[in-house]
Every structure is written in structure tokens, then in C-alpha cells.
Amino acid sequence: MSLRTYILSLSDNAMILGHRLSELCGHGPTLETDIALTNISLDFFGQVRSYLQYLASIDGDQVTEDTLAFLRTEREHHNCILLEQPNVDFAHIIMRQYLFDVFQLLQLEQQMLSTDETIAAIAAKAIKEARYHQRFSESWVLRLGDGTEVSHTKMQTALDTLYPFVHELFTQNDWEKELVEQGIASDVKGFESRYYDTVFQTLKSANLSKDDIINRYAQGKNGIHTEHLGYILTELQYMQRAYPNMQW
Amino acid sequence: MVVGQIHIASEEVARLLSTVPDPEIPVLSVLDLGVVRRVDIDGKNIDIDLTPTYSGCPAMDTMAVDITSALLAEGYLPKVNLVLSPAWSTDWISENGRKKLAEYGVAPPLGNELDKRALLNGERLVTCTNCQSTNTTIVSQFGSTACKALFKCEDCLEPFDYFKCLK
Numbered sequence: 001m002s003l004r005t006y007i008l009s010l011s012d013n014a015m016i017l018g019h020r021l022s023e024l025c026g027h028g029p030t031l032e033t034d035i036a037l038t039n040i041s042l043d044f045f046g047q048v049r050s051y052l053q054y055l056a057s058i059d060g061d062q063v064t065e066d067t068l069a070f071l072r073t074e075r076e077h078h079n080c081i082l083l084e085q086p087n088v089d090f091a092h093i094i095m096r097q098y099l100f101d102v103f104q105l106l107q108l109e110q111q112m113l114s115t116d117e118t119i120a121a122i123a124a125k126a127i128k129e130a131r132y133h134q135r136f137s138e139s140w141v142l143r144l145g146d147g148t149e150v151s152h153t154k155m156q157t158a159l160d161t162l163y164p165f166v167h168e169l170f171t172q173n174d175w176e177k178e179l180v181e182q183g184i185a186s187d188v189k190g191f192e193s194r195y196y197d198t199v200f201q202t203l204k205s206a207n208l209s210k211d212d213i214i215n216r217y218a219q220g221k222n223g224i225h226t227e228h229l230g231y232i233l234t235e236l237q238y239m240q241r242a243y244p245n246m247q248w
Numbered sequence: 249m250v251v252g253q254i255h256i257a258s259e260e261v262a263r264l265l266s267t268v269p270d271p272e273i274p275v276l277s278v279l280d281l282g283v284v285r286r287v288d289i290d291g292k293n294i295d296i297d298l299t300p301t302y303s304g305c306p307a308m309d310t311m312a313v314d315i316t317s318a319l320l321a322e323g324y325l326p327k328v329n330l331v332l333s334p335a336w337s338t339d340w341i342s343e344n345g346r347k348k349l350a351e352y353g354v355a356p357p358l359g360n361e362l363d364k365r366a367l368l369n370g371e372r373l374v375t376c377t378n379c380q381s382t383n384t385t386i387v388s389q390f391g392s393t394a395c396k397a398l399f400k401c402e403d404c405l406e407p408f409d410y411f412k413c414l415k
């Protein structure tokens with residue numbers, strides 16, 4: 001049961017952020033950023049497929065990657081709340097992306113050492129793509145944070161809104177601790193300080209300040225979400241809900 | 249026979265596989281691309297391991313179907329398995345494949361270090377596929393497909409794709 005929830009938490013982080021980025025298809029601020037963000041979205045959906053195919057093979061019976069992706073309710077999603085936050089503007093999109101990219105890269109490094117062969121293999125594949133994601137989002141944080149007065153203000157606002165959710169990435173539930181002990185899950189506590197060092201360094205170079213930011217209550221990993229997730233799922237699951245079992 | 253880094257015991261099977269194109273870069277066969285990682289032949293039964301280039305590459309399912317139908321058409325009984333490990337690297341693109349890429353208009357991947365310098369520091373290292381100049385600049389780190397970045401040549405002014413190094 002723990003393993004199941006763990007796979008879903010990894011997969012849902014990628015799926016919900018991937019969906020948020022897919023909303024930008026045809027709506028990016030420039031052609032190049034539009035293509036970049038939807039490419040990154042595609043990478044996340046690739047990860048999701050690998051995780052959900054694996055989970056479907058564990059669940060057996062009638063479960064498929066599609067039933068897992070399209071037929072779960074809000075409370076059955078285990079992504080961190082940061083990832084379901086709305087796009088708002090390009091500053092929010094980039095900030096959310098950067099705060100997660102640094103985390104995911106460190107997490108994948110550890111995950112490659114997992115005693116679970118499939119989880120390790122998915123990480124070995126995904127980490128190559130994650131490096132490109134971080135280069136992209138970091139370069140934009142620097143450019144906009146240290147850019148004009150307007151771009152700086154927008155980036156600071158995005159940071160103020162999103163940073164309060166970062167701490168959740170490093171919470172560890174009982175099911176996760178159990179898997180860390182078994183060598184299956186990566187130990188987020190093990191790279192927490194490296195994460196903050198990297199992020200603070202970038203924020204400093206980008207002239208952004210996180211001094212007065214207070215953490216917000218976040219229990220997404222346990223299935224308790226902000227209202228945003230419901231809207232995401234409504235769109236994501238529309239076809240399967242309207243036409244049950246449809247295929248194309 | 250040895251094709252790229254893998255051994256294929258039957259010339260006919262190797263020939264059939266070399267006719268299956270990458271749907272996104274049709275000048276490359278699945279063998280040139282290095283995504284076929286193992287071919288076991290037992291009479292008419294053929295067991296093939298196929299590995300994705302990028303996790304979300306939509307071409308993978310198409311390649312699996314195309315390989316299956318190419319072999320079925322010649323009376324074989326193929327089974328294609330998608331395997332994740334070891335993860336694909338651009339080093340697995342064959343020499344022949346790199347040549348075909350450049351002719352097609354996609355600059356083949358540089359080594360890891362040079363790739364970073366071209367993509368991140370804007371150094372002029374990628375060779376223009378139109379005029380062979382290296383006076384080229386990056387337009388976007390992400391291109392028309394997951395595996396490519398967009399460059400332009402400052403000499404002949406042509407835009408072109410660059411196949412990103414994945415290691």
C-alpha cells in the first residue's frame with residue numbers, strides 16, 4: 001500500500017505540473033517559450049506513463065495506466081500543492097517550474113539508487129530531461145528577477161505566492177519513511193539543505209527576497225488539496241467521465 | 249551481423265529493421281537511432297527490446313507498431329518489449345545515422361561538454377547544416393520535438409534544428 005501511494009505521489013507531481021504546462025499550448029508568451037513549456041510538459045507525461053504502467057502492473061485486474069490517470073478523485077491524488085497552483089502569468093509559471101525543477105533533479109539523483117529496479121530506471125531516464133528543465137527555468141528566473149522593475153516585481157509576487165508551498169516537498173509521511181528504510185524511496189531530508197542552498201543562491205543572484213515568507217498549510221501528499229485541483233481534474237477527466245471507457 | 253552496438257543474428261531481420269523509419273526524422277531507421285537494444289531470433293520468433301529516446305516521445309508507440317508490422321509482413325512472429333534501462337543516450341546514434349541527420353538538415357549532437365557550452369553559454373560550436381559554418385547562434389533550447397533545439401546560422405541566415413546531446 002505504501003509503495004502504491006509513493007508511486008502515485010511521484011507520478012501526480014509530474015502529471016499535475018505537466019497538465020498545468022499543457023494549458024499553455026498555443027498560449028505561451030512567445031513561440032519559443034510556448035514550445036519549450038509544452039516540450040517540458042511532454043517530458044512529464046512520459047514520466048507519468050512509466051509510473052502508471054508500473055502501478056497498473058502491480059494492481060493487475062482491470063487497472064490500466066488510463067484508469068489510473070483518468071478515474072481517480074481529488075483525495076486520491078498525492079501531488080504536492082505547489083504543482084496545482086494556477087498559471088496566473090509567466091512569472092508564476094517560471095517560478096513554480098524552477099522551485100520544482102531543483103527539487104526534482106535532486107530527488108531523481110537519489111531515486112536512481114532505489115532498490116526498486118523500475119523506480120530506479122524511470123529516474124535514470126527522467127534525470128537527463130530534468131537537467132534541461134532546470135537550465136531553462138533557472139535562466140528565466142535570473143533574467144526576469146534581475147531584469148526591469150516590472151519583471152522584478154512580477155517575479156517577487158510569484159515567489160511570495162509560491163514559496164510558502166515549498167516546505168511540503170520535504171515533508172515525509174509514515175508511508176514514505178517506511179519506504180526510505182527499505183531503500184525504495186529517496187530520502188528528501190537527505191537533500192533538503194542542498195535544495196535550499198541552490199535556490200537561495202539563485203534567488204540572491206536574481207535580486208529576489210524570501211525573507212518574510214511564511215509557510216502555508218499543505219497536505220497534498222496526503223490527498224488534501226486546494227480547490228485548484230478539482231478544476232484541473234474536471235478538464236483532464238472530461239472525456240472519460242462523459243463517455244465512460246471510450247478509446248481512441 | 250553487428251549493427252551499431254547490437255548483434256542481429258539474421259541479415260534479413262537486420263535489413264527489415266533498417267527499413268523501419270523514425271516517424272519524426274524519417275531518414276533515420278530505428279537501427280540508426282539506436283533504440284533497438286536487443287534482437288533475439290529463434291526460428292520465426294523474434295524478441296526485440298526497444299528503448300524510448302525521451303520519456304514522453306510519442307513516436308515510440310508508432311515505432312513499436314511499425315517494427316511489428318514490418319516483421320509480420322515477412323512471416324515472422326515478433327514481440328516488441330519497451331524497456332527503460334539502460335536509458336537511451338545520443339551516443340547510440342550510429343555514425344551512419346549522424347551523417348544522415350546532417351544531410352537531412354538536423355545538426356547531429358555534440359559531446360556533452362560542447363553541447364552545454366553551445367546551449368547555455370551561446371558559444372558558436374554547432375555546424376550549420378546548410379553552409380557548414382560554425383558561426384551559429386541558439387534561438388531556443390527547445391525545438392519542434394523533444395530531442396531538438398532551434399539554431400540559426402549567422403552566415404547564410406538559415407534556421408535549422410540541432411539534435412540535443414542526451415547523456
Ligand SMILES: [Zn+2]
Nearest residue numbers: 376379401404
Ligand atoms: Zn549556414
